[in-house]
Amino acid sequence: MNPLNELRSAVRGGVLLPGDTGFDGARRPWNLAVDQSVVAVVEAADADDIAALVRYARSAGVGISVQPNGHGATGRTDGTILLRTRRLDTLDIDPTARRARVGAGVASGRLQAAVAPYGLTGLPGSSPVVSVTGVALGGGLSWFARAHGWVADSVTAFDVVDADGRRRHVTADREPDLFWAMRGGGGDFAVVTALDVTLHPAPALYGGRVLWDAEHAPAVVEAYRRITATAPDELTVWLDLLHFPGATPMVAVDATYLGGPDEARDLLAPLDHLPRPLSDGRRVMTVAELGSITAEPTDPGAGLSRAELLPELTDTAAKTLLADPVAPLLSIQLRQLGGALAGPSDSPHGPLVEPWALYMFGLATDPATATAVADRQRALADSLPVSGRKPYTFLNPDETVADAFAPEVVDRLRAVKRRHDPDAVFRANFPVGD
Known part of the structure; x- marks a missing residue:
């Protein structure tokens, strides 16, 4: 008999064990290129159910990996119970105080839809x-x-469940070290059941994607550089080099502006002097419609990503981006950073001083394609003046927290881990001990 059968009586939520109908589907992460092996999958009913699961896992000597959907999965789940938190879907909005209480299973799009009517x-x-x-x-x-x-x-x-199975409310005043670690250091310290976030004013929003044939890429890149050189913090502009299966190569500019359409059009005016685009989706929109700009897939798939940070976008770097075909990648994206990201931040990342993020993505449909995608990503990264640092949420399964944080930050995160989870009950996608 599987000793984990006791799980079914320990928690009220759904439990699937190896051999159960639906187990293989339930254990799979969002990125189907990641093989995720676990000893059980638990769909927790609520925060009390999570507390019961933690107490059970601790007594059984089994670790817990937490994933609402598995978007950041890395495959570092062997021997653990996979905890799904999708049913923790509470969402309370206080528009006057500009605060939201967000359950662990709430998707970003749902929060945006809830706050948009308030101009937040x-x-x-x-x-x-x-x-x-x-x-x-x-x-x-x-x-x-x-x-x-x-x-x-x-x-x-x-709001968390700690490694002893206790529910706790973590703030900067009550538990400063744990609060610091959880604001960017990953999920290695406790199970989050809900969080409180500050909402921001957004009475007006303009944005969208403009798309051209790839033959215009050099002109588009130069216009992009002119726009971003003087962009106010309310304007964010991304550049995309695209090559989708069955389509010709294309280049796109994606933009959002926290303000009115007249100001936005003035700021984006260099785009209007380019050759006629294939499409121009710029418009007044609500914050609930942001996902339509890049139209990323909403269903799981197998992909390989790599990200880098660039200290500068020189003439040479711009030419390097265009020197070779995008394929076998699907996209090469350059994100404009800077602004408030470069300012003070009491978080593990701290100030993000690099003003550019490069994100490269391709499909991993078979081993040969996966190898070709990884080789192309590596070659492009090696040819650019990258800083060597990566944002945590852009790490890929081959990387660790040491690729995101300075050594002294990793040491501090490990100290928090030892203090709050000395027996390693929790295993994040990127454990701080790795």
Whole structure:
């Protein structure tokens, strides 16, 4: 008999064990290129159920890996119970105080839809289906990061279950070391059941994607550099080199502006002097519609990513981006950073001084394609003046926290881990002990 059968009586939520119908599907992460082996999958009913699970796991000597959906999965889950937190879906909005209480299973798009009618916004990234909690635990880069900093900078409190199975409310005043570590250091310290976040004013928003044939890429890149050289913090502009299967190569500029359309059009005017685009989706929009800009997939798939940070975008670097075909990658994205991200931040990442993030993505449909994608990513990174540092939420499964943080920060995170989870009950996607 499987000793983990006792799990079914220890928790009220759903439990799947190896051999159960649906187990293989339940254990799979969002990125199907990651093989995720676990001894059980638990869909917790609520925070008390999570506390019961932690107490059971601790007594059984089994670790717990937490994933709402598994967007950041790395495969470091062997021998653990996979905890799904999707049913923790509480969402309470206080528009007067500009605060939101967000359950661990709430997706970014749902928060945005709830706050949009009040002229407010959270700090959403490019995908509406990732969890608010998962992004915040990794620091989080948002469309509005230039105006408001890391996603984690807007977190004011965490409700957690600790390694002893106790429910706790974590704030900067009550538990400063744990609060610091969880605002960007990952999920290695406790299970988050909910968090409190500050909302930001967004009475007006203009944005969208402009798309050209790749033959115009050099002119688009130069226009992009002119726009970003003087962009206010309310404006964020991304550049995308694209080559989708069955389509010709293309180049796109994605933009959001926290303000009115007239000012936005003036700031983006260099785009209007370029050759006629294939499409121009710029418009007045609500913060609930941000996911439509890049239209990232909302269903799981197998992919390989690599990110780098660039201290500068020189003439040589710009030419390097265009020197070789995008394929076998699907996309090469250059994200404008700077603004508030470069300012003070009492979080593991601290100030993000590099003004550019490079994100390279390709499909891993078979071993040969996966190798070709990784080789192309490596070659491009090696040809650019990268800083060697990466944002936590952009790490790929081959990387560790040492690729995101300075050595002294890693040491501090490990000290927090030893203090709050000395028996390593929790195993994050990127454990701080690795």
